[in-house]
Each structure stands twice: as C-alpha cells, then as structure tokens.
Amino acid sequence: MNNPFNILNKNTGTPITDEPTAADLAARIKNIIDSSDLVLFMKGIPDAPQCGFSANVVAILNHLKVEFKTFDILSDMDIRQGVKEFSNWPTYPQLYFKSKLVGGNDIITEMYESGDLQQVINS
C-alpha cells in the first residue's frame, strides 16, 4: 500500500514472509529472532495490529524510523507458545534487539519515554 499522503507515520515494519524451513521449533524461533536486528512478535501485522499494545510498540518504532521485522503470533500457535517459554516472558508483544528480548509494551514505552530505547537500538 503506497499512500503518498501518509508521510509522517510511515510503517517501517515488514512482516516476515520468507522464514527458512527448520527441523524443530527451537530452530524456527532462533531463525526468526536472528532474521533482523529488530524483531517484533506481535498480534497482527504493522498495517493492521490486532491488539492495542502491539499497535503502540509499532507506533513507537515507526516514530523512531527504524526498520524492523514482525512475526504475527496469531498465525502460528507453535511459535506463540514456544516464544513465551523461550524468553520466559508470558505476554505479547515482545521486541528483540540483536536476538535479545528488550521488553513488552510497558517496558518499551518506559524506555522510549526515558530515551533508553533510542540508545539501545542505536548501539
């Protein structure tokens, strides 16, 4: 979708569509998390988030004009359950930077407001 009038909040997130096939769930999760510096596990896609918290994190990343990949956990129950256990974090969204969990909506919002988020993703 190319809307020439939407110049302020351009979506910088891209849903992952070319996930390499992997033998088991752990390898799939690793592939997804390693696929980009910034990976967001969310409900829905950046153009159509299915949850207010996911929408909020997408809006923050768009505002910072950073490129990120997204994975829609509603589309895959194995990943949805597996990532929770992998990260020992019970909720979505989850933002990963360089394959490490940075936080969910509360943490990302707090880090954005304090300026820590910008510092982390520029490191």
Add this chain to the structure above:
Amino acid sequence: MAEIFNYVENKIKSHLTDAQVKVTDLTGTMDHLGITVASDAFQGKMLIDQHQIIMDILKEDLKEKIHAVQIKTMTLKKFNEL
C-alpha cells in the same frame, strides 16, 4: 489493606530483602495488580531483567491468584528522589 497486597509485598521482600514495595488494585477486582518495587538488586540491570526478577518471584501466583500485573521497578536511590 487487602490480604493479597500483604501477600505480594511479603513474598517480594522475602526474595529482595532491601525492597520497598507498593501494591495497588488496578481494576477493583483484586486480581489486576500494580506493583512498584524499589531495590538495589536492580542496579545496572536492563528493565527487562528487573521485571523478570519480579515475574519469577510471582510466577506461581500468576497462574491462579493474580491475573495480570503492571510492574514498575527502580533503584532505592531513584525511589528516594520521588
């Protein structure tokens, strides 16, 4: 003060002995809790790691007693500046 508030406060303090803990009821139903914790155990740690310390302490309770939590963590120094 509600029983669940005391329970959460004591449980966190039993793991983080220097902790200042404040528990609030976010929804009026006593199962969505706002939990503020100040402790020097958080010094120099990423926010995610600070929150994870609290989540680990309450892990079993989150399966039944508590439906959801909103966590805020800080060091004692920051807490005393508030």
